[in-house]
Amino acid sequence: MLIEKYVTSALSPKFLSMKRTSLLIIALACSAFLLKAGGFQVGLQGQKQTGMGLIGTGLTLGPSTLFFNPGGLSFLAPKYGAELGISPLMSNVSFQKTLPSAYEASTDNPLGTPFAAYVTARMNEKLSLGVGVYTPFGSSTNWGEDWAGRFLIQDISLLSIFVQPTVSYKVNDKLGIGIGLVYAYGKVSLSRALPVLGQDGKEGRAELEGATNAWGFNAGISYRPVPKLELGLTYRSTVTMEMDEGEATLSVPLTLASNFPSPNTFSAKLPLPGSVNLGGSYKVNDKFLIGADIHYVFWHVYDSLIFDFEKNTSSLQDSRSPKLLKDNMIFRIGGQYTLNEKLNVRAGGYYDSPAVEDDYYSPETPDAVKIGLTLGLSWTPMPDLDVDVSFLYVMGLERDVTYSPAQFGGKYKYNAYIPGFGITYRIN
Amino acid sequence: MRTTYFSALFGLLFILVSCEPKMEEFKADPGSADLSKYIALGSGMTAGFADGELYKSMQAFSLGNILATQFSQAGGGSFKQPLMLDDLGFGQRRVLGIATDCQGVSSLAPIAMPGTPNPGNFLPVGAQGPYQNMGVPGSKLLHILAPGLGVLNPYFGRFSSNPTTASIIGDASAQNPTFFSLWSVEDAIWFAKDGGYNVADSLTPVPQFTAYLNNILMAMMANGAKGVLANIPDIMSLPYFTTVPYNSLVLTEQAKVDLLNAAYGPYGLSFSLGANPWVIQDLTSPTGFRQIQAGEMLLLTLPQDSLKCGGWGTLKPIPHKYVLDAGEIAATRNAISALNAVIAEAAQSKGLAYADVNLLLKQAEQGITFDAVTLTTSFVSGGLFSLDGLHLNAKGNAIVANLFIDAINTRYGASVPRVVINDYPGIAFP
Numbered sequence: 001m002l003i004e005k006y007v008t009s010a011l012s013p014k015f016l017s018m019k020r021t022s023l024l025i026i027a028l029a030c031s032a033f034l035l036k037a038g039g040f041q042v043g044l045q046g047q048k049q050t051g052m053g054l055i056g057t058g059l060t061l062g063p064s065t066l067f068f069n070p071g072g073l074s075f076l077a078p079k080y081g082a083e084l085g086i087s088p089l090m091s092n093v094s095f096q097k098t099l100p101s102a103y104e105a106s107t108d109n110p111l112g113t114p115f116a117a118y119v120t121a122r123m124n125e126k127l128s129l130g131v132g133v134y135t136p137f138g139s140s141t142n143w144g145e146d147w148a149g150r151f152l153i154q155d156i157s158l159l160s161i162f163v164q165p166t167v168s169y170k171v172n173d174k175l176g177i178g179i180g181l182v183y184a185y186g187k188v189s190l191s192r193a194l195p196v197l198g199q200d201g202k203e204g205r206a207e208l209e210g211a212t213n214a215w216g217f218n219a220g221i222s223y224r225p226v227p228k229l230e231l232g233l234t235y236r237s238t239v240t241m242e243m244d245e246g247e248a249t250l251s252v253p254l255t256l257a258s259n260f261p262s263p264n265t266f267s268a269k270l271p272l273p274g275s276v277n278l279g280g281s282y283k284v285n286d287k288f289l290i291g292a293d294i295h296y297v298f299w300h301v302y303d304s305l306i307f308d309f310e311k312n313t314s315s316l317q318d319s320r321s322p323k324l325l326k327d328n329m330i331f332r333i334g335g336q337y338t339l340n341e342k343l344n345v346r347a348g349g350y351y352d353s354p355a356v357e358d359d360y361y362s363p364e365t366p367d368a369v370k371i372g373l374t375l376g377l378s379w380t381p382m383p384d385l386d387v388d389v390s391f392l393y394v395m396g397l398e399r400d401v402t403y404s405p406a407q408f409g410g411k412y413k414y415n416a417y418i419p420g421f422g423i424t425y426r427i428n
Numbered sequence: 429m430r431t432t433y434f435s436a437l438f439g440l441l442f443i444l445v446s447c448e449p450k451m452e453e454f455k456a457d458p459g460s461a462d463l464s465k466y467i468a469l470g471s472g473m474t475a476g477f478a479d480g481e482l483y484k485s486m487q488a489f490s491l492g493n494i495l496a497t498q499f500s501q502a503g504g505g506s507f508k509q510p511l512m513l514d515d516l517g518f519g520q521r522r523v524l525g526i527a528t529d530c531q532g533v534s535s536l537a538p539i540a541m542p543g544t545p546n547p548g549n550f551l552p553v554g555a556q557g558p559y560q561n562m563g564v565p566g567s568k569l570l571h572i573l574a575p576g577l578g579v580l581n582p583y584f585g586r587f588s589s590n591p592t593t594a595s596i597i598g599d600a601s602a603q604n605p606t607f608f609s610l611w612s613v614e615d616a617i618w619f620a621k622d623g624g625y626n627v628a629d630s631l632t633p634v635p636q637f638t639a640y641l642n643n644i645l646m647a648m649m650a651n652g653a654k655g656v657l658a659n660i661p662d663i664m665s666l667p668y669f670t671t672v673p674y675n676s677l678v679l680t681e682q683a684k685v686d687l688l689n690a691a692y693g694p695y696g697l698s699f700s701l702g703a704n705p706w707v708i709q710d711l712t713s714p715t716g717f718r719q720i721q722a723g724e725m726l727l728l729t730l731p732q733d734s735l736k737c738g739g740w741g742t743l744k745p746i747p748h749k750y751v752l753d754a755g756e757i758a759a760t761r762n763a764i765s766a767l768n769a770v771i772a773e774a775a776q777s778k779g780l781a782y783a784d785v786n787l788l789l790k791q792a793e794q795g796i797t798f799d800a801v802t803l804t805t806s807f808v809s810g811g812l813f814s815l816d817g818l819h820l821n822a823k824g825n826a827i828v829a830n831l832f833i834d835a836i837n838t839r840y841g842a843s844v845p846r847v848v849i850n851d852y853p854g855i856a857f858p
Contacts, residue, residue, distance in 0.1 A: 151800035406800035
């Protein structure tokens with residue numbers, strides 16, 4: 001029997017979920033994360049930055065500067081610094097099927113755990129080195145096995161870990177430049193239902209899983225024209241994750257088994273988009289600092305998602321899901337107020353424009369106009385140590401959209417609550 | 429103290445974490461229709477007939493019941509169906525299974541469902557009525573009007589208020605419906621499914637069809653009921669007519685080719701290596717047989733073992749009842765378009781909603797996609813039709829139900845919710 005063109009497409013989440021523990025051990029001391037909401041980018045690479053609207057391109061705020069602007073690293077005051085942070089991420093998406101319909105669904109997403117860890121060292125007056133480990137892209141979305149969009153996606157988990165050794169050079173007292181090499185590890189797993197029904201009442205299912213690695217870079221310039229003003233410009237390269245030996249497990253009724261060869265392997269390519277980022281900060285007075293960032297993210301690199309199966313049949317053909325993402329922009333603003341020598345408080349917000357077109361909105365990517373509101377606090381119990389906390393609330397504006405290749409659509413509404421915890425340690 | 433203030437704020441934000449984003453709830457509304465007493469009229473799919481039989485689990489997915497379930501969210505009342513007691517019905521149900529043919533080859537194919545029907549299926553249940561699903565498999569419009577139909581049609585005989593005197597329309601209109609649906613395909617399809625063979629099952633001529641339809645509508649609308657009409661699908665959309673290829677006589681040996689040419693050559697038939705048209709019965713031909721032509725149809729009921737081992741289509745012409753020839757195809761298709769024009773005109777003039785099932789299934793020939801599942805009119809693999817090739821499966825009924833709902837919403841300014849197509853089962857594989 002020829003069951004035409006079923007199986008899989010889809011993989012493109014947002015928001016990171018991590019197997020806790022182990023990787024944190026690599027960690028060095030304090031914190032940082034970056035949560036950017038367009039696509040599946042996570043923007044939680046520093047607790048202090050998170051507290052003030054996730055700005056940091058034009059603001060030197062401890063070791064996490066290694067991620068936010070490698071050029072600013074050489075301006076860090078302490079001789080050695082370490083930062084470690086984690087941001088448990090709770091996200092929800094609600095869905096209401098295209099009207100008229102009484103069908104509603106919502107995700108039951110596992111807790112995501114983006115983390116970041118950095119160590120930095122000033123080698124001499126001019127040169128600083130450092131290494132960071134962070135999780136810039138990720139997603140964990142679970143719609144359940146029986147929901148109406150199950151033939152697109154049931155659950156998906158995408159994880160990436162970037163390791164970035166970095167060198168920064170202070171050209172003069174106003175200008176610093178820096179570049180980091182990025183080693184990226186990525187892992188994806190997803191499942192979706194297959195539209196074949198068994199006499200036991202069970203639908204078919206495809207589970208895909210794979211891991212890979214790739215290289216990229218992160219470069220930046222930090223410039224202080226006057227003592228109160230700091231400007232930054234950075235470029236992060238697109239990192240294309242190519243997977244050759246992904247494992248596909250296809251469960252179908254017995255009489256269709258030969259149509260869906262399993263186990264099978266697949267190759268796929270998922271680009272993690274780069275960005276150009278411009279930012280600045282200004283010290284209004286001794287206590288008060290404000291700043292802003294503008295990010296332009298190259299989401300257009302994510303044009304389509306193709307799963308190329310090693311063993312094809314008339315039923316199991318390679319799957320090609322157009323995504324047609326477009327570049328998006330993020331505007332961020334934040335401020336910090338020094339209450340006393342032990343306490344700094346922060347607040348900020350951002351506006352993140354959608355990267356997914358209305359006709360190509362797939363439920364694995366909860367994309368929307370997103371508004372982020374943040375609060376942060378640092379406590380400095382002793383001169384060498386900061387304890388950082390942050391809270392980010394992301395509100396996605398409701399979208400009425402369709403994934404037109406699959407004729408599946410409705411209204412989606414997204415939100416996320418992300419508390420963050422970190423410490424920063426300095427040695428002079 | 430400021431730290432206390434901040435920790436309180438963080439605490440508050442943390443509580444929010446459990447909050448999912450809220451969305452405005454959908455509100456169903458009947459518009460200017462009154463769905464409180466809905467009666468379903470029509471043939472097999474309205475009743476829940478599929479896979480060659482009317483059976484209990486499929487009756488839950490009858491067009492009538494799917495619609496009634498959706499109506500219940502917009503003021504609809506209870507909807508009683510004359511349920512069979514099991515999934516065997518009168519015993520004609522087919523399921524997918526492994527069949528071994530006359531040559532000993534096993535393959536996946538529709539087979540008779542094993543088991544013995546519950547004798548209760550054959551007992552009358554009219555006393556437990558009235559029933560709101562008045563759909564009766566095999567009923568043409570004339571049958572809906574016919575008193576005593578229960579004697580001829582056992583599916584109505586079961587639940588008729590009086591098998592020897594009652595009519596479908598009488599039992600239906602006696603319930604004072606506020607809303608009804610009417611979808612019968614039999615006035616055109618019955619003729620074709622018998623290969624145009626049975627004179628008693630001839631195509632209903634337009635004047636009669638018009639009169640029957642008007643009589644039905646008059647009875648149903650006597651108290652101002654509103655409703656929805658649907659038209660008849662093209663036979664090209666039904667796998668019953670399109671699955672068996674006309675030229676699947678594959679000859680691989682020259683000796684066999686020579687034998688057939690020797691036998692049939694004198695009558696103008698010719699055979700060659702490869703695919704050949706089958707030999708069919710043709711009463712209009714002087715010899716009584718000829719080769720089937722491209723575009724003519726072999727029906728799904730044609731016994732495959734007789735082709736493979738019984739010499740049908742070669743030594744013996746395929747009997748007329750398994751063939752829809754060019755003239756019969758043209759007659760059927762002309763009738764379908766003429767009757768559909770009558771239905772459309774009646775919907776228009778009576779102000780009823782109109783569901784163009786013909787167009788929907790025409791689109792399905794190329795494939796229609798719902799929620800990432802693409803369905804076609806291909807037999808079994810298409811996912812839309814049941815194993816009899818004539819009646820939709822549950823998923824197909826759900827798709828037609830949504831078409832009805834769209835038509836009702838448009839015509840009456842209603843907001844009846846659509847169903848989620850993929851909640852309804854397709855064909856189950858062993």
